[in-house]
Amino acid sequence: MEETQHCNPLLQRRRAGVLLHPTSLPGPHAVGTLGEEAFRFVNWAASAGFSLWQILPLHPVQGDGSPYASISAFAGDPRLIDPARLAEAAGIVDDGRPPADLLALAGETVAGEGHALHAAYRAFLEEQGPVWLDDFALFCVIRSLEDGRPWWEWAPELRDRQPQALERVTRDHADALERVHFEQFVFAHQWRAVRRHANDCGIMLLGDMPIFVAHDSADVWAHPDLFDLDEQGQPRTVAGVPPDYFSETGQRWGNPQYRWDRLAETGYAWWIRRVRRALETVDALRIDHFRGFEASWAIPAQEPDATRGYWFEGPGAEFFEALAGELGSLPVLAEDLGVITPEVTALRERFDFPGMRILQFAFEGGDDNPYLPANHDEVSAVYTGTHDNDTTVGWFASLDPDQQQHVLNVLGEPDAAAAMPWPLIRAAWASPACIAIVPMQDVLELDGEHRMNRPGTVEGNWSWRFEWDQVPAGLAEELRALSEAHGRLPADS
Structure with missing residues (x-):
């Protein structure tokens, strides 16, 4: 395909991408980290012809491990910090001590003015402190002092951010605040190295930004007026989605709704800071629940489900014009799944944002199903499935024999039942969509036991990890050949 004329960097040529959150990387720690295995994965992805690595939100998680319910829309997940690289950068010995102790020792070392990282650390504090880091550190320290209770249950003077109370915490708990600051610096330092290596290998990092933020978060505590x-x-009022074919009572997510009127009065300053920080971390952004910028389902907070909600107008084009005015062209991918109105589609198209086309959704209904490959357009991203879907092997196995045969007939591979997920992967790569993305589980031909998330459940999610012995010899070459056949290799390959 010839180079296209789009302002969105994601759409300037055909691309192939892989979806894998860093916590799913192999390694000896509780979750994957930004160490050797992250660099090894980048090298493998580049050899396989991928030019996009899509991840989930990188923010700190709460009890259920979901990256979509974080205590901060700005901070990084400290679980991803690699101890070995931390020790190497700080010039100390990783002797197997607990991560918190290792961070404390590294922080004391880097605090010395002669250390190579000292100037970078001070610059990080000066740049990020007023934007989000100072509030986040206060939130974390007070939350610990308050035994983990949500911020609205704190002592009133702390809940309401009375200046004298915050000054007292700053004075009396300076060491604890410094530990949070340093932890965030280490995360940013390590992630920057991974991103630089990916970019050097011709791979863009595609991040993920939920439209709403958690009620119990530093963001809502620090900016309750928004x-x-x-x-x-x-x-x-809280966010959710209305009743539909899948749920008679809809979904009540519980995130507080924005005061878009107040955000507009500030020129959407908080959102501009949020997106700017995100684009300092990744090269492009998938925005979750994009339709909420046109209108979102507002549910009175006292209601137990979503049935008594109502449509609440979003900021629309004015919002994205404000972002573009400050940040330039917006490398955004819009999550536009579900029931989408013409107004939502018009908003997405106005700003050259590709939408999402999920192949697992393509085989119900008639020929007008928008997820069918024949109905894809260039300004879209096609997926075999997402982090919320079953793996393609698991999904296909769940279909009855007639449904399976229908899928294969539509894909033009009627005798390929035993070869799933490759018929679906080939269909994605052949699609007119500019972007084609496959979850790592599908690349590895894994069944439904390996899915990342089961929506509507709170246990057993977000913990999947792969091992290198699951990667067959020759797989990278097979994927690269597929991308070459469909014009999805990087331009310099």
Whole structure:
């Protein structure tokens, strides 16, 4: 395909991508880290012809491990910090001590003015402190002092951010605040190295930004005026989706709704800071629940489900014009799954944002199903499945024999049942869509036991990891040949 004339960097040529969150990388720690295995994965992905690595949100998680319910829309997940690289950068010995102790020792070392990282650390504090880091550190320290209770249950003077109370915490807990600061610096330092290596290998990092933020987060605590809260910090309305074919009561997510009127009065300053910080971390962004910028389902907070909600107008084009005015062209991919109105589609198309086409959704209904490959357009991203889907092997196995045969007939591979997921991968790569992305589980032909998330459940999710012995010899070459056949290799390959 010839180079296209799009302002969105994601759309300037055909690309192939792989979806894998860094926590799913192999390694000896509780989750994958930004160490040797991250660099090894980048090298493998580049050899396989991928030019996009899609990840989930990189923010700190709460109890259920979901990266979509973080205590911060700006901070990095400290679990991803690699101890060996931390020790090497700080010039100390990784003797197997607990991560918190290792961080403390590294922080003391880097605090010395003669250390190679000292100037970088001070610059990080000066740049990020006023934007989000100072509030985040206060939130973390106070949360610990308050035994992990949500911020609206804190002592009133801390809940309401009374200056004298915050000054007292700053004075009395300076060491604890410094540990949070340093932890975030280490995460940013290590992630920057991984991103630089990926970019050097011709791979863009595609991040993920949920439209809403968690009620119990540093963001809502620090900026309560931007959210629909009462005087005690409780939401008046929360986000969700209305009843539909899949749920008679809809979905009540519980995130507080934005006060878009107040955000507009500031020129959307908080959102601009958020997106700017995200694009300092990744090369492009998938925005989750994009339709919420046109209208979102607002549910009165006292309602137990989503049935009594109503459509709440979003900021629309004015919002993205404000972002573009400050940040330039927006490398955004819009998550536009579900019931999408013409107004949402018009908003997406106005700003040259590709939408998502999930092949697992393509085989129900008639020929007008928008997920069918024949109905894809160039300004879109096609997926075999996402982090919320079953693996393609698991999905196909769940179909009855007639449904399986229908899928294969539509794909033009009627005798390929035993070869799933490759018929679906080939269909994605052959699609007119500019971007084609496959989850790592599908690359490895794994069944439903290896899926990342089961929506509507709270246990057993977000913990999947792969091992290198699951990667067959010759797989990278096979994937690279597929990308070459469909014009998806990087330009200099």
